[in-house]
Amino acid sequence: MSELLQNLIKLQSLEFGEIKEKNPEAIIVELRGKIPAQIIAHYDRLLAKGKKGVAAVRNQVCTGCHMRVPIGVVTTLMHDTDIQICESCGRYLYLSDSTKTTGPGENAKSKPARKARSPKNSSQLVSTKAPTMSFAMDGLGQGKMHPSLRSIPN
Numbered sequence: 001m002s003e004l005l006q007n008l009i010k011l012q013s014l015e016f017g018e019i020k021e022k023n024p025e026a027i028i029v030e031l032r033g034k035i036p037a038q039i040i041a042h043y044d045r046l047l048a049k050g051k052k053g054v055a056a057v058r059n060q061v062c063t064g065c066h067m068r069v070p071i072g073v074v075t076t077l078m079h080d081t082d083i084q085i086c087e088s089c090g091r092y093l094y095l096s097d098s099t100k101t102t103g104p105g106e107n108a109k110s111k112p113a114r115k116a117r118s119p120k121n122s123s124q125l126v127s128t129k130a131p132t133m134s135f136a137m138d139g140l141g142q143g144k145m146h147p148s149l150r151s152i153p154n
């Protein structure tokens with residue numbers, strides 16, 4: 001997905017309170033600074049009408065107005081070559097995750113994320129370190145360098 005679209009989606013999520021950030025106002029200002037003025041103007045026009053400025057495309061249908069999106073638009077979104085606007089409701093379009101699950105990249109991305117979050121792995125790391133530490137401590141506890149060195153091959 002293009003950076004511009006990601007910025008637009010994040011901006012909308014922040015403005016609608018869908019995601020929580022410590023300082024949303026600062027991020028909103030920053031995002032609005034990154035997005036071209038023309039696009040922000042169009043986005044704001046939709047918001048002024050009480051609509052969301054960005055809508056996901058699912059199964060080739062715009063989730064904003066539930067109208068079918070031309071396949072050419074979907075293809076452009078898939079290749080990230082340009083941003084696209086829904087012909088029916090005028091929202092900026094992006095492909096939702098469910099549309100992209102056919103790709104193998106989606107599974108590869110989600111698996112390491114689950115591992116990183118698991119608390120089991122971190123406790124395993126601690127427990128494997130602990131015996132090494134006590135072993136080193138035992139060697140030091142003997143006080144004499146040479147006997148402890150001799151005891152290792154035995």
Ligand SMILES: [Zn+2]
Nearest residue numbers: 062065086089
């Ligand atoms: Zn639409």
